[in-house]
Every structure is written in structure tokens, then in C-alpha cells.
Amino acid sequence: MRIGEVAAAAGVSTRALRYYEEHGLLSSQRSPSGQRHYSEDAVERVRWIQALFAAGLSSKAVVELLPCVHIGIATSAIIERLEKERARIDAQVRDLSATRDRLDEIIAAAHDHHR
Numbered sequence: 001m002r003i004g005e006v007a008a009a010a011g012v013s014t015r016a017l018r019y020y021e022e023h024g025l026l027s028s029q030r031s032p033s034g035q036r037h038y039s040e041d042a043v044e045r046v047r048w049i050q051a052l053f054a055a056g057l058s059s060k061a062v063v064e065l066l067p068c069v070h071i072g073i074a075t076s077a078i079i080e081r082l083e084k085e086r087a088r089i090d091a092q093v094r095d096l097s098a099t100r101d102r103l104d105e106i107i108a109a110a111h112d113h114h115r
Contacts, residue, residue, distance in 0.1 A: 001043075003017055020046065025063060055085070069082075
């Protein structure tokens with residue numbers, strides 16, 4: 001797949017794909033004319049990268065964790081790191097839920113006051 005095809009299928013920019021390559025998150029083969037060509041699993045890999053970034057992981061953490069997340073093979077140290085990241089995300093979810101609940105209370109109170 002060419003860079004534009006992967007970008008379109010994964011919903012990212014070609015710039016993002018180049019960034020991922022620069023940071024060792026994604027790889028491509030170059031054609032004789034210098035065009036990037038990606039394997040068929042590149043779209044799924046990019047989606048994983050996006051999900052890990054959306055979860056708040058740094059590019060360094062994603063580089064470390066992506067191989068085991070992508071293929072399901074991990075060392076005990078990586079499993080421990082994944083568990084810590086999951087606990088951090090759980091805490092974020094709890095905080096966001098509490099914030100949403102508080103906003104719901106404010107919205108309800110504002111509606112009651114407005115009526």
C-alpha cells in the first residue's frame with residue numbers, strides 16, 4: 001500500500017505516517033522512485049498507534065509497548081508496564097466520569113433555574 005492509501009484507510013495524515021516512521025513506530029519499503037510502500041497490516045498498526053496516543057502514552061512508550069500490543073507477545077516487564085498504563089487510563093476514566101457527572105448536575109440546575 002502507498003502512503004496515501006494507508007493514510008486514508010487509517011484516517012490519519014501522511015505527515016503522521018512519516019512521523020511514525022521517524023520514531024520507529026512504522027516501517028515501509030521504498031520503491032526505486034523513492035515512494036513509501038507499506039505492508040497490508042500497516043492500517044491496523046496505525047490504528048493501534050493512534051489508540052495508544054489517544055490513551056495518553058508518549059511516543060517512547062508506544063515504541064516500547066507496540067510490538068506486544070500488536071502481536072500479543074510480551075515479557076513480564078512489558079506486561080507490568082501495560083498494567084500500569086491500564087491503571088492510569090482507568091484513573092483518567094474515573095476522573096472524566098466524575099467531571100461529566102458534575103457537569104450533568106450543573107446543567108440540570110441551570111435548566112431548573114431557567115424554567
